[in-house]
Every structure is written in structure tokens, then in C-alpha cells.
Amino acid sequence: MGWTIVPRSLSNKKIEKGQLNSIWRRRQQTGFNGASVIVQEGGIAALSSEGIKESNKNIDYYMTNTALIKSTCNKIGFKSYGGTNAPYVWLKTPQKMKSWDFFDFLLKKASTICAPGIGFGSSCEDFFRLSGFAKKEDIKGALRCMQRAFL
Numbered sequence: 001m002g003w004t005i006v007p008r009s010l011s012n013k014k015i016e017k018g019q020l021n022s023i024w025r026r027r028q029q030t031g032f033n034g035a036s037v038i039v040q041e042g043g044i045a046a047l048s049s050e051g052i053k054e055s056n057k058n059i060d061y062y063m064t065n066t067a068l069i070k071s072t073c074n075k076i077g078f079k080s081y082g083g084t085n086a087p088y089v090w091l092k093t094p095q096k097m098k099s100w101d102f103f104d105f106l107l108k109k110a111s112t113i114c115a116p117g118i119g120f121g122s123s124c125e126d127f128f129r130l131s132g133f134a135k136k137e138d139i140k141g142a143l144r145c146m147q148r149a150f151l
Helices: 019-031 037-046 049-076 099-110 136-150
Strands: 080-082 088-092 127-131
Touching: 037 049, 049 080, 049 088, 049 127, 049 136, 099 127, 099 136
Parallel strands: none
Antiparallel strands: 080 088, 088 127
16 A cells, blocks of 8 residues: 655656646546555554554564664674665675675675675665564574674
8 A cells, every 4th residue: 555646746858747647647547446445454554553553663673683784794894884764784895896796705605695786776786785674583693604704
């Protein structure tokens, strides 16, 4: 479930103001029946005070994992980015290693996998991404393996 807002003032070189809003509205009205009842009920539950409380508990869990990833990787000596408002930590590959080469290195030396930066576009080639979306014990194990490989 989600919401899309298309301002009437939105335009570009090919589309006049208000036209994109009309096109989007027509698309929604003719080609989309909206969210099913069960999805709507799920959305209502998620936005209830109990749903928000449970969501925040999950967010806290994953962000604690992310903080652990970031602090451990900083101790190892990786230059890190992110991990503050999202459960992903971006790290610079060592010695300008290509991201797929680092993926292979990390897999062989630390039995750990990462997301090669190149998968996110050419400007991310010298980076890799780690995620806090896992069980805390699994993350701790992967970080121990990384520490043994790099320290």
C-alpha cells in the first residue's frame, strides 16, 4: 500500500503543467482497482498505535544491527557511509579493489557475502554494501569472520 502525489504544477519539456496529474489520475481510475480489502486491513493495522509500536520495535532491532556493522567495520579500518537512517552500510573497498573482486575475496577469506557496489551503478564500483536485515547472531558471526580476515 502506498500513496502517490502528482502535483498539478509538475511538468517537463514535453508535458505541460497539470497534464501529468491528469494522465496519472486516468491510469489509476481505469487500470487499477485499488488495494484489496485484506491489504487495506493490513494497512489499517500497520498504522494503528499497536502496529506503529511493533514497526518501531523492528526498526530498532535492525538499526541496532546496522550500528554494530558500522562500528565493527570502522574498527577494521573500512571507510563507511550510511547506516544512520537506513539499515545499509556502504563501505569503500580496500586498495581500490573492484566490487566483484572484493565480493569474491570476502567470500573466500571471511565466509561472508556483501552486495557488490557495481550492482547499484557504475559510480558505486569501489564500494560494497552490508545490511542490518538479519538475525543479530548471524551478523555477529559474519563480523567475527571479517575481523579475523582483516585484523
